[in-house]
Amino acid sequence: MNAPITSPALTAKDFKSDYKPVWCPGCGDYSVLTAVTKALAMLELRPENVAVVSGIGCSSRIPAYTTCYGFHGVHGRSLPAGTGLKVARPDLTVLVASGDGDGYSIGGNHFLHACRRNVDLTYIVMDNHVYGMTKGQPSPTTEPDWSSKLAPGGTGVREFHPLVIALASGANFIARAFSGDPNGVAALIVEAVRHPGFSFVEVLSPCVTFRPEQRGWKESARPAPVAYTDDPARAARRLMTDDGFNIGVLYKGRRAPFAGLPAAPTHSLADLEGGFRL
């Protein structure tokens, strides 16, 4: 049932479904959606050969807004679901989409271990430094002094540094993007998908409703001053002092990806019975 070889090239539009997103007007996630669809067109993929896997959150609503296969799972578990899918179906292109709450709070452990495991998938986190879906609580990337109903005066807790953690855990590709520049996001996703192993793209994607001040990210985001490195120690030094607004590929590793299901069996079931037979 593979697509005919002569099928015409698809455009970004072919990857956008006709469901109306539930997002607020102006939400950064619209641009991420645009970027994903552009990237898939640039990669010359077909929707049926791509799966978009997510958890729960505003950002995690993205799968159904594409025409790809989608899996909208439970909160925080997008990476395991994506891992199972990619290992079982190495032929598919798997994008895992998440938010800063879904991916870094409840899903933090899977992030660590997905980076280590290095399954060949692309992990896109739409980071808005807040829980949008549940209406405005601090997330791991929220500034310690951001006041909210749940934490009046702020949590006092140091922000989570996703790129540093990714590097420390062994991610094979690390990039930061800003949804204000959808073409830039698309280009980074293309590169991430092409890079073998676990590729991580952190996308700064403003929540205009609960963090309206993030409209100011337009001013802060800028291309990273130096080209990416493939040296983890150098990358660590850079990322530890990075202010969170350097955009671009920041690290590319050379680890071999985790193996998927073998192409063919070497034994029959009857062979296995041999082990029990008396």
Add this chain to the structure above:
Amino acid sequence: MNAPITSPALTAKDFKSDYKPVWCPGCGDYSVLTAVTKALAMLELRPENVAVVSGIGCSSRIPAYTTCYGFHGVHGRSLPAGTGLKVARPDLTVLVASGDGDGYSIGGNHFLHACRRNVDLTYIVMDNHVYGMTKGQPSPTTEPDWSSKLAPGGTGVREFHPLVIALASGANFIARAFSGDPNGVAALIVEAVRHPGFSFVEVLSPCVTFRPEQRGWKESARPAPVAYTDDPARAARRLMTDDGFNIGVLYKGRRAPFAGLPAAPTHSLADLEGGFRL
């Protein structure tokens, strides 16, 4: 019910209970137990003012082998339990004990967030690069090529680097110890307890049963060649290239610890009813 001021100084023996450990003869955890009891004596604490909180694993059996208050919880959740305890009871000294499976596999997310949250407790992980309790499966710190029944030929998955992750997540004190030198472990625990905020002591503690080759750690462990730093970027560079056998304090931060329960209420319950009253 506080201890009388004139109570005599306690020795390590006073912190060791008379339960016979279930550990295998030669297990590294015996020395960690000794080190903990020595450290508590050196800190001039009393058993009733110390709580040892753990998860599940051979290493996590440690609480009951002390005469302190102990909490032997469920697998992977020692840090949340210890966090709740310390926040609710800031007067207690809280040690959280774990293993590489308990702490870095199932408990990995709590590790990240405990480092960030910086509650004033000491986290001791007995790392033997294996699941001892369940009889020999690879843990996050196991070498990718270590063959076992569950992963014949090895997992192929890159090791987890606990100290780098701790640093990246904001731990306030990071040390590595080796159970072959219980006095050294004790000294590091003393320093960790005294340092405010979240202190992390990774203890190389051989599993003689499933990883007999770890008896060779005696030869590899050595004092770290340079003194600790309080600069995260410098610490990152060192830890990223560290071979896993540098022993000593490797990083000390200066972040203020997370606040515990306030000492006294400012309002009565009746005051709160005011908010509902018509």
Add this chain to the structure above:
Amino acid sequence: MKANHSSVSVALAGSGGAGVMTAGNMLLEAAAAAGYYGLMTRTSGPQIRGGEAAAMVRVSTFATDAQDDRFQVLAAIDWQNVNRFATELPLGPESILIGDQAHGEPPEVFTKTGARYFPVPLKQLAGQVQGGWPNMIALGVLAGLMGLPAQALEAAINKAMKKGVEAGIAAAKLGLAQAANLDGFKLKEIPAKSSRWLITGNEAAGYGALRGGVRFVAAYPITPATELLEWLSPALTKVGGTLVQAEDELASINMALGASYGGVPALTATSGPGLSLMIEALGLGVTAEVPVVVVDVMRTGPSTGIATKSEQADLNIALYGLHGDAPHIVIAPNSLSDCVAATEWAVGLAESLQVPAIVLSDQYFGQARAVVDVPAFEKKSFHRAKANSNGQPYKRYALTDSGVSPMAIPGTPGITYTADGLEHNERGTPSSQSGDHLAQMEKRARKISQLDPGDAWASIEGEGDVALLTFGSCTGPAREAFARARAEGFDARLVSLRMLAPAQPAKLKQALAGVKRVLVLEQNHSGQFLRYLRSEYELPGEVKSLRRPGPLPFRPEEIYREIVRP
């Protein structure tokens, strides 16, 4: 127009930014200021923020937390997508529709109910007041239709608005004037005004927790429990406690256990998906005998389900979700205001029995706001039995008659011990001996089964040989159905269970003595409550299940029909 209504239900709908919730809240406040009882519930479209929404306000001369059978008035600032709410906004031929011609006609789904349409030029009228808004005109119209006095409306606007009060009042008065031209639903006067609160079920549960002594809360946000936490966070700080936002529910429940082990009563609140993640640690609470309370504000399941809607389908997991034999407590408040007492009670039971307790609230209670009589609190004292050294070796899990063993609190010298989720002997030492296991299983079961909840286990109303069994938010409409039946001389028994675990077979047997027909009312698909009742009790006579899944609440009328059915 005669003032002969004892209850009027109105809904105000409109698209994002139209201010329907603001107006709804002011209407509720105005009703309260005029001495009435009131209830406001809300619904909205799928958008995260800003989409179409409706505020549903019921004003009555009697206390109730149930929605009525139908709405007397549906007003809309505009009709955009309001048809999506049709099933939630039942109308009848006696109902009226208010809308602005400028936004077109009311959708057919509403007009075909027979409801009469009265156009009001909301936008144009608002334009007549500098800084006036259509929602304030609508507010005035609705208040006028119910006959709420202008002063009450003014007071409510004054209380609610930070700026633009003048304009608000002026606009609302224009609305009031419009209502005067219409056939309304004037409320009867209400005689003496009792002492009242305006409160949501989530706030009530939060306050109950504090009354019970909770001073440590760890939680992870989830709809519809978040407001409970958001209310608790600053409140805890005031009373000397604290709330920690955890990284996930696994952390929050284990943090609560840690704090409670330290002697500080602890709680977490969540909804179905979060409760699923707490199951393992609840078992730890059972085995290690560490008190902890979980408030489950139920939403429509299974899985992520419908996060913003109500259902009573977490009964199974609350009662039977734990692995192994794990006796614990399950309590369900049976009214919005009972969320205070039920949660306080749950904390008391957890503390005194050293066991986890689950409170089954739901989205309906949690997010509805109501005018309620100030609850009368009983002076019960539930305390954790604390141990002190008596020179003997301390047996944390001593096999007492009651099953409760005094607990050593860290800091107490001479009786240190290790709390353990492994099976253990009386000292707390892990044991795999069948004798220790049996003895500890019996101890843990005994402390629960010996509990005598007195009359608190259920609320029992009425007489007769028909009985209706229910729990939680189904109780409100059932109470109203019973009142109607009784008003017509047909009495029956309403038994609303507050203590779901441990079951109380002897008490229920007594409550049902002589009953010939049993109705079991619950808001879920599979009949979880019925199945529970069948397994724990012998139900007399003919048993009929009245159930449907969420989110639509039961209406008094449909229950009434079942009660009086010949």
Add this chain to the structure above:
Amino acid sequence: MKANHSSVSVALAGSGGAGVMTAGNMLLEAAAAAGYYGLMTRTSGPQIRGGEAAAMVRVSTFATDAQDDRFQVLAAIDWQNVNRFATELPLGPESILIGDQAHGEPPEVFTKTGARYFPVPLKQLAGQVQGGWPNMIALGVLAGLMGLPAQALEAAINKAMKKGVEAGIAAAKLGLAQAANLDGFKLKEIPAKSSRWLITGNEAAGYGALRGGVRFVAAYPITPATELLEWLSPALTKVGGTLVQAEDELASINMALGASYGGVPALTATSGPGLSLMIEALGLGVTAEVPVVVVDVMRTGPSTGIATKSEQADLNIALYGLHGDAPHIVIAPNSLSDCVAATEWAVGLAESLQVPAIVLSDQYFGQARAVVDVPAFEKKSFHRAKANSNGQPYKRYALTDSGVSPMAIPGTPGITYTADGLEHNERGTPSSQSGDHLAQMEKRARKISQLDPGDAWASIEGEGDVALLTFGSCTGPAREAFARARAEGFDARLVSLRMLAPAQPAKLKQALAGVKRVLVLEQNHSGQFLRYLRSEYELPGEVKSLRRPGPLPFRPEEIYREIVRP
């Protein structure tokens, strides 16, 4: 000594390093080589490794996976802490104790049963053989006492030992010679030898999974499920599948769901604490309709409980643990060898109904090793209904009569969709409409309730007006009790349920027609199975609960007494 025993049970105990498990396994192999059926179970002290342990071997002329009422022989290399196993090693006056005087006398707890003590100088005899060990002497003694032929023993030693075979055989023969001096328990000869397997329940379940088509497993180690995974890992690789060790159970179940969504049948295995962590994702499987199988190898609960011991107390969580109304499948193998077919069936049901299935095995089945007849497999074909594009808009959750809707597998063009744990309409678009919720709830319930399992739902044996209802590993001793009763002319009905969810009320009603007395047998404290039966079925006549928590297994004798009780 007459060869008149159809079953002999022996136990070999000793402290760490004494080699009791090695010898026990060889004894089992020898029995198999001699044509007998056999069963080996094990117990050990709390030490992680090396503490006291006992191998329990039953050899019989008939197939059984039950332990007998008593042990005919208890042999000990030494007696250090062996008394700890007293409750697990019931003896009687007909039993004999074998021990080495050099290690002192047998503990009183054993001698007071009336068992006769025969000292054998194990150590000294071992010293007579270069490279000989006391456990091999004991092996010979035990084999001799049962009358196993020397060739069978030699064959077993040859098969098991990598080096030192000669010495082993020589030592065992010394043991055999010792036995000749003793009153033994010679086994009857067994006529024709059928085709047999030597297998543990964990291996059986693993093999059943592969037969069902499972090619993806993700799991996290946990006692007593680890061996199932350790068997599966290399086996999967051989048949073109793979096993991923996950970071925790949350990951393993979600990985399995991801793989299954991709069209590859997927499974995970765990025990109670791990199952607790999988609850949320199982609900996702229900709502998103993604097949997945969880094998729960039950251990003693609640909480961490006793990791190495058996209990049937996860029935509640398996049936009712999910939040919301979440219909799914629960299957229990009713013998060790049925672990193959039951697991295969569970995979087939999960796949064909697109729903999660839980297999309730337990530590007893999982870790026991038995000689079993090669199971006869039925040729049933269960397939996932897969969708292909027909040019129409694809409705992933179409409201079919059967409730099953063909599933699009990623890679198939024209019918892409998003699987969703949010409530949704037929297309899969999230919906909070009560109508969509009700329709999808009914669809999901329908596909389960319409399932007709044929005769596979239970095994039903015997006639009469007494019926015993049970499930899982209680079935073995029950079968043996029934055989004894029948041998005495007392027939009764044994109904062992294999399909626990969905319940099969019509089938059970038929199976129990005319029954006057019902016995409900289960290995847990609170009577979870009884409560389940009461809620789902009308049990006829007088109902009696036979239950106790783990870890001690029911013995045929105690069940027998209840069956024939007047």
